[in-house]
Amino acid sequence: MNAHVDSPRYLVPFDLRRLRVLETDVLVVGSGLAALRAAIEASASRRVVVLTKRDVMECSSRYAQGGIAAAIHEQDTLESHIADTLATGYGLCDERIVRAVVTEGADAVRELIAWGAAFDRRDGALEFALEGGHSRPRVLHRGDETGLELERTLTRVARRLKNVTFLEHTFAVDLITKGRVCRGVLFHDGRQLRAALADAVILATGGAGQLFRETTNPPVATGDGLGMAYRAGAELMDLEFMQFHPTTLYLAGASRSLISEAVRGATGTLRDRHGRAFMKDYHPMGDLAPRDVVSRSMLQQMLKTRDTQVYLDITHLPRAAVKRQFPGLVALCRRFGLDWVRRPLPVRPAAHYMIGGVRVDLNGRTTVPGLYAAGECAASGFHGANRLASNSLLECLVLGRRAGRHAAGIFRRPMGKKVAGHPRLQPPDGIDVIDLRNSLKSLMWREVGIERSGPRLVEADERMSFWASYVMQVAFDDPVGWELQNLVTIGVLMARNAAQRRESRGVHYRSDFPARNDRTWKKHITIKADAARIAAQQPRES
Numbered sequence: 001m002n003a004h005v006d007s008p009r010y011l012v013p014f015d016l017r018r019l020r021v022l023e024t025d026v027l028v029v030g031s032g033l034a035a036l037r038a039a040i041e042a043s044a045s046r047r048v049v050v051l052t053k054r055d056v057m058e059c060s061s062r063y064a065q066g067g068i069a070a071a072i073h074e075q076d077t078l079e080s081h082i083a084d085t086l087a088t089g090y091g092l093c094d095e096r097i098v099r100a101v102v103t104e105g106a107d108a109v110r111e112l113i114a115w116g117a118a119f120d121r122r123d124g125a126l127e128f129a130l131e132g133g134h135s136r137p138r139v140l141h142r143g144d145e146t147g148l149e150l151e152r153t154l155t156r157v158a159r160r161l162k163n164v165t166f167l168e169h170t171f172a173v174d175l176i177t178k179g180r181v182c183r184g185v186l187f188h189d190g191r192q193l194r195a196a197l198a199d200a201v202i203l204a205t206g207g208a209g210q211l212f213r214e215t216t217n218p219p220v221a222t223g224d225g226l227g228m229a230y231r232a233g234a235e236l237m238d239l240e241f242m243q244f245h246p247t248t249l250y251l252a253g254a255s256r257s258l259i260s261e262a263v264r265g266a267t268g269t270l271r272d273r274h275g276r277a278f279m280k281d282y283h284p285m286g287d288l289a290p291r292d293v294v295s296r297s298m299l300q301q302m303l304k305t306r307d308t309q310v311y312l313d314i315t316h317l318p319r320a321a322v323k324r325q326f327p328g329l330v331a332l333c334r335r336f337g338l339d340w341v342r343r344p345l346p347v348r349p350a351a352h353y354m355i356g357g358v359r360v361d362l363n364g365r366t367t368v369p370g371l372y373a374a375g376e377c378a379a380s381g382f383h384g385a386n387r388l389a390s391n392s393l394l395e396c397l398v399l400g401r402r403a404g405r406h407a408a409g410i411f412r413r414p415m416g417k418k419v420a421g422h423p424r425l426q427p428p429d430g431i432d433v434i435d436l437r438n439s440l441k442s443l444m445w446r447e448v449g450i451e452r453s454g455p456r457l458v459e460a461d462e463r464m465s466f467w468a469s470y471v472m473q474v475a476f477d478d479p480v481g482w483e484l485q486n487l488v489t490i491g492v493l494m495a496r497n498a499a500q501r502r503e504s505r506g507v508h509y510r511s512d513f514p515a516r517n518d519r520t521w522k523k524h525i526t527i528k529a530d531a532a533r534i535a536a537q538q539p540r541e542s
Contacts, residue, residue, distance in 0.1 A: 005489050005529070006465070007472040008423035009231055010174050011482055012193060014186055015420040020194045023414075024049040024165075026407050027185060027198035029172045029225065032061035033147075033393055034375025034400035035204035036154035038364075041404030042202075043163035049196060051170045051187055053220050053479070056155050060206040060221055060376060061396065064147025065260035065328060066131065067119075067139040068397075069390040070109040071102065073128050076138050078102055085391060088133045088290055089384020090506040091522050092238075097382045100362055101391075101398045108397040109140065117153040118142060120325070131261045131389040132288045139390045144260045144328040150393060167196075171479040172224060175201065175232040175371065176419070182232060182371035183415045188479065197415055200370050200407035203229060204400065207354030207376040208490050210483075213445040214350040216245050216258040225377035227486030229358045230493070235367040235528045237379040238356030239490070240497035243387050243507045244450050245352035246270075246294040249332060249345060250309045256350045257332050259312060261389045264288060266325060269313045270298065271344055272305045277313075292386050292507040295349040295450055302348070311344035349450060353392060355383045355507065356497070359526060364403025367528075370410065374403040381524070385506025425475035433476075433484050436467060440484075440491055448495050453512045457499040464492045497525050 025046035028039045039048045052059070071081040081102045086093050113119070119140040120127040128137040142149035158164050169190055176184040176195065184197035205225030209217025230236055247263070247270075248256040264270070264287045269277050282297035283289035289297070298310050314322060319341060323330050333340045358366050358373040360380050366373055375396045382395050447460035468488045476482055503517040504510050 005230070005472065005492050006469045007231060007489060007529070008425065010186070010421040010423050011485055012173055012186065012475060013422045013425065014193060014195070016195055016417040020192070021417060022049065022194065022196045024196065024198050026200050026202065026404070027051065027196050028202045028204060029185060030059065030204035030206060030375070030377075031056040031166075032059035032204060032206055032375055033150055033154060033396035035202070036151075036158050037397050037400035038202045038204060038374055038404035038407070039164050040154065040158050040161065041401045042408040043161045044408070046163065046408045048164045049198070050158075050164065050166045051172055051185065051196065052166065052168050053171055053224070055168045056166060057151055058218065058220060059151065060218060061393070062148045062151040063216070063218055063258070064393060065144040065258050066262060067129060067141035067146045067390045068109060068150070068393040069134065069139050069388070070106050070394060071138055072106050072109060073126075073138060076136050078106065080136055081138060084133055084135050085382075085388045086384070088386050088388040090386055090516065091384065091518060092381070092505070092524065093384035094381030097362055097380050101382050101395055104398045105394040108394070108401065112150065112153060112397070115153055115157055117150055129262050129265050130288070131265045132285070132294070133290045133388045139262070141262060141325075143324070144262065144326045147393065171482065172205070172228065173482055175228045177232050177368065178415055178419060180233065181369045183412070199412045200372060200410040202364065202403050202407055203358060203371065203373040203377055204375045205377045208487065209351045209354065211441065211444045211487055211491055211494070212351035212449065213441040214248070214256055214348070216248055216256055216350050216352045222483040223486045223490040224483065225373065226357060227489045229366065229368070229371065229373065230489060230529055232368055232371065233529055234371060235359040235526045236357065236493060237359040237524050237526045238497075239494045239527065240501050240508045240525065241355035241385050241506060242351055242494070243291060243353040243355055244295045244349040246291055246298055246349050247312055247347045248350040250348045251336055251346065254336060258352070259329060259345070259347060260326065261291075263312065263314060263326060263329065266317060266321070268317070270294070271311045271313050272301050273307045273311070274305065290386055291389065292509070296509060298349055299450060309346040309348045312347045313344040314340055315342060315344065353387055355379070355385070355387055360399070362402065363406040364399055365406065370412070372403040372407050374400040385508065426473055428474045428476055428481060431471065431474060433480050436471065437484050437487065440464065440467070440487060444491055448491070448498055450509065452498055452508070452510050454499060454502070454510070457495050461492060461495040461499065464488060464495065468492055493527055497527060500525055
């Protein structure tokens with residue numbers, strides 16, 4: 001479907017002849033696992049530049065406490081992993097994508113091990129954990145800091161490659177298109193606006209968890225890639241599917257720190273304020289039910305017991321095992337003075353993973369020629385309507401590698417620098433960016449969160465559209481303003497997709513349409529900017 005957010009084609013005016021221009025073959029935006037794997041693959045034959053908002057290690061991937069799922073144990077099978085992924089996706093997985101990612105993922109994980117990734121072992125053998133939705137133990141971990149270990153591994157590999165250049169502390173503002181073809185990125189290096197031109201651009205910018213007041217995501221997860229792709233005319237898909245993680249530490253004044261799914265896999269138990277284990281009341285798999293079920297069950301139990309949280313009980317676990325398996329959790333408890341040995345930990349759900357994103361095929365191609373996407377900012381159909389635990393890092397490796405390989409095969413004529421975009425924008429007079437961002441996060445959590453309804457979604461759309469009507473017409477000159485513009489854009493689109501899907505499926509739950517409706521809604525919802533508006537605002541030869 002077409003949709004319109006009151007937005008200019010570009011967030012800033014520019015003229016390439018007046019900018020410092022960097023030229024390369026493949027440009028990667030982001031520095032998480034998908035970005036690094038794409039850069040490594042493309043560098044085998046082409047020059048690659050990696051643009052990243054902060055330093056290379058500051059990305060969502062490094063905060064992934066859970067592991068990476070791979071059917072490489074001798075008692076596991078690819079078909080079992082495929083079946084679990086399809087079942088968790090509630091009928092919306094693309095089976096061709098699932099088969100490719102799971103099959104190629106097994107080799108991708110072996111490649112990681114060969115590159116030095118140090119997964120947990122017992123008596124020298126790889127240790128496999130059982131997590132929610134999996135029928136067999138197949139999740140590899142490095143304690144509860146798996147993402148950090150894999151990010152270190154790929155960063156080490158990428159930094160050794162002569163064809164890969166990193167530009168850190170740079171903010172990608174917009175994609176540069178000529179005709180309908182993506183040819184580069186406008187970015188700010190902390191001092192000035194610049195441009196990077198390339199034969200192909202790969203977006204691997206992560207998700208948009210900062211849309212919500214309660215989130216496990218780091219501050220960098222502001223939906224920048226989604227906003228840039230939308231303004232450039234790319235189709236976005238499945239934006240209504242935001243996964244909420246059931247267990248984040250809930251303390252007043254503290255950031256919402258994720259507590260890994262593996263803690264429940266190790267028999268950690270959710271209890272209410274009365275000490276009662278309640279998950280079996282809601283699902284036969286109890287504490288290991290799919291995340292959407294656990295999150296909604298926790299909310300219902302909080303309402304029943306009139307509490308603001310539930311409690312994760314690990315007091316029965318051997319102290320030495322907890323310290324060995326979950327060093328990050330132990331350090332977190334120590335920081336806040338929590339006695340996990342004697343008392344359950346206060347937890348509640350928080351926004352965690354963006355299942356929807358820029359629509360891509362198996363090679364990461366978007367609907368805009370020359371533009372690719374991989375990782376959390378992309379929507380391939382692999383996860384369907386609900387992501388299976390620990391499948392995201394696997395997808396990053398496989399589709400990042402595929403995107404890098406395919407993008408490396410793109411060759412184009414030099415674009416030239418007589419290109420300019422002059423949107424009619426206003427100065428940011430009178431706009432309190434922080435106040436508006438906080439209002440946006442509260443509205444999204446309240447109306448577009450774990451439980452939704454039609455009237456509340458319409459109200460959220462109307463309010464955010466009003467904010468967009470003036471925020472998107474402002475020429476900000478720093479990342480704080482550009483992040484706000486991206487968040488407002490994606491917030492509107494997410495609310496519209498959620499209002500359109502009049503059923504409950506996977507992580508999308510409508511209290512006014514609580515049943516799944518395969519007859520009408522066993523399909524994806526795509527959304528894009530008005531084509532005529534984009535064409536009218538394309539950069540011109542000046």
